Amino acid sequence: MESQTNISEFILMGLSSDQNTQIFCFIFFLFCYLAILVGNLLILISVCCSSLYNQPMYYFLSHLSSVDICYTSCVTPKLIGDLLVQRKTISYRNCMLQIFAMHFFGIIEIFILAVMAFDRCVAICKPLHYMIIMNRTRCNLFIVAAWAGGAAHSFSQFFLITRLPFCGPSEIDHYYCDIFPLLKIACIDTYITGVLVVANSGMVALVTFVLLFGSYVIILFTLRYHSAEGRRKALSTCGSHITVVILFFGPSIFAYLRPPTTYPEDKIFALFYTIIAPMFNPVIYTLRNAEMKKALRKVWCQKIFSEDKRNC
Numbered sequence: 480m481e482s483q484t485n486i487s488e489f490i491l492m493g494l495s496s497d498q499n500t501q502i503f504c505f506i507f508f509l510f511c512y513l514a515i516l517v518g519n520l521l522i523l524i525s526v527c528c529s530s531l532y533n534q535p536m537y538y539f540l541s542h543l544s545s546v547d548i549c550y551t552s553c554v555t556p557k558l559i560g561d562l563l564v565q566r567k568t569i570s571y572r573n574c575m576l577q578i579f580a581m582h583f584f585g586i587i588e589i590f591i592l593a594v595m596a597f598d599r600c601v602a603i604c605k606p607l608h609y610m611i612i613m614n615r616t617r618c619n620l621f622i623v624a625a626w627a628g629g630a631a632h633s634f635s636q637f638f639l640i641t642r643l644p645f646c647g648p649s650e651i652d653h654y655y656c657d658i659f660p661l662l663k664i665a666c667i668d669t670y671i672t673g674v675l676v677v678a679n680s681g682m683v684a685l686v687t688f689v690l691l692f693g694s695y696v697i698i699l700f701t702l703r704y705h706s707a708e709g710r711r712k713a714l715s716t717c718g719s720h721i722t723v724v725i726l727f728f729g730p731s732i733f734a735y736l737r738p739p740t741t742y743p744e745d746k747i748f749a750l751f752y753t754i755i756a757p758m759f760n761p762v763i764y765t766l767r768n769a770e771m772k773k774a775l776r777k778v779w780c781q782k783i784f785s786e787d788k789r790n791c
Contacts, residue, residue, distance in 0.1 A: 486571060486645040486646065486647065486649045487570065487571055488568045488569060488570045488571060488649065489568065489569050489570075489571070489574055489645075489649050489650070489651050489656065490566070490567065490568055490649055490650045490651065491561060491567040491568065491569060491651050491653065491654060491655070491656075492567075492650060492651065492652045492653065492654075493561055493562070493567050493654050494558075494562075494654050494746055501562045501563075502562075504562050505559060505562040505563060508555060508558060508559050508562070508754065509559050511555070511754050511755070511758050512551065512555045512556065512559060512754075514758050514761075515547065515548065515551050515555070515754070515757050515758045515761075516548060518758070518760070518761025518762065518765075519544040519545070519547050519548050519757070519760070519761055520544075520548070521761065521765075522540065522541065522544045522761050522764065522765065522771070523541050523544045523545055525771070525774050526538075526540060526541040526544075526774065527541060529774040529777060530774075531771070531774050535598050535613040535618050536595065536598050536599070536602070537771070537774075538615075538618055539591055539594055539595045539598060539618070539621075539622075540595070540764060540771075542591055542622055542625075543588065543591045543592070543595070543760065544760070544761070546584055546587050546588050546591060547588065547757040547760055548757075549580075549584045550581070550584035550585060550587075550588055550753075550757060551753060551754060551757040551758075553577055553580040553581050553584065553655075554577070554581065554654075554655045554753045554754070555753070555754055557569070557577075557655065558654050558655065561654070567654075569655075569656060571645075573656075574656035574661075575637065575640065575641055575656075577655060577656045578636065578637060578640055578656050578657075578658060578661075579633050579634075579636070579637045580633075581655070581657075581753075582629075582632055582633040582636045582637075582680070583629045583630065583632070583633035584629065585629075585731075585752070586625075586628055586629040586632040586633065586683065587625050587626055587628070587629035588727070589683065589684065589687050589727075589728075589731075590624070590625035590628050590629070590687070591622075591625050592687075592691065592720070592723065592724060592727065593687050593690060593691060594621045594622075594625065595720060596690075596691045596694040596695065596720060596724075597694060598613055599694070599698060599717055599720060600694045600697055600698055601613055603698050603701050603702065603705075604697060604698070604701045632679065632680075632683060635679055636658065636676065636679060636680065639658075639672050639675055639676060640658060640661060640672075642672075643661070643662070643665040643666075643667065643669065643672065644665065644666045644667060645661075645664060645665055645666060646666045647664075647666075648664055649664070650664070651664065652741060653741075653745065653746055653749070654746060654749075655749075655753070657745070657749065658676050658680075659673070659676070659734075659739055659740065659741050659745070660741055660745075662676075662739055663740075663741055669739070670739070672739075673738070673739025673740075674739065676735070676739060677735060677736065677737070677738075677739060680735040681732070681735040681736030681737070682736070684728060684731045684732050684735055684736060685732055685736050687728070688724070688728045688732060691724050691728070695717060695720075695721060698717055699717075702714065719763045719764055722759075722763050723756065723759070723760055723763055723764075726751060726752075726755065726756040726759060727751075727752050727756040729751070730748040730749065730751040730752045731752045733748050734748055734749060734752070
């Protein structure tokens with residue numbers, strides 16, 4: 480792999496060169512990363528240790544939480560560590576690995592969000608057939624399909640980028656190895672590669688977003704025939720999903736569905752789909768969900784009481 484390039488490492492320009500800004504960002508992103516880990520682990524453990532695991536929506540939510548942890552861990556720990564050093568570098572191999580992992584877990588997250596939207600659509604539009612349509616076998620197939628789709632997408636992106644030669648300069652104007660900044664410093668004309676990246680990543684994000692938007696339009700149309708209480712409960716759940724979709728897909732579509740070039744705003748938008756959205760997912764799915772809050776209280780109160788009894 481390294482025989483195609485004369486560069487053994489890349490220099491990351493990071494978010495800012497100002498020391499005070501870097502200190503602030505270090506504290507802020509460290510807090511964000513800890514919040515992501517704690518929040519998603521709380522959801523994961525609470526769902527797996529309660530009866531909610533048998534419900535398709537929460538089964539998918541547990542997988543979303545685990546993917547969120549893996550996805551943000553591809554970037555955030557490296558970003559936090561780089562904020563403490565003057566020279567921010569990443570080896571060629573680790574850069575390629577970061578690209579593969581980011582696209583792998585990112586596409587899995589996109590597909591799981593799509594499956595969760597389909598699940599809500601079936602629950603609201605076909606309530607009597609819901610458990611038949613969304614049986615555990617089908618749910619498992621959806622998860623396997625999401626992982627297979629992530630692998631197919633990331634291998635194709637990985638193949639495109641590893642074929643590029645890099646001979647200098649080695650500076651990447653980003654805080655992690657992203658494809659468009661790498662295309663900018665490649666030693667050959669990367670127009671065709673850029674078009675293929677847009678066709679792959681950009682179209683996947685756009686098509687999935689359109690499908691998600693369509694499913695929520697169908698849900699809102701169907702809710703007209705439900706009771707006021709049914710509408711309130713369904714809108715509360717769907718509102719959570721829509722918030723997550725906007726936080727994740729808006730910046731993602733801006734980043735990848737455009738001519739293959741770079742803009743100064745790219746780093747700010749990237750923060751939304753690499754750190755901010757994964758951090759808000761646990762908050763959105765718990766504080767606005769009565770069943771999730773009930774499961775959290777039940778699981779963790781039982782653990783606390785059982786520990787107190789053992790101590791006594």
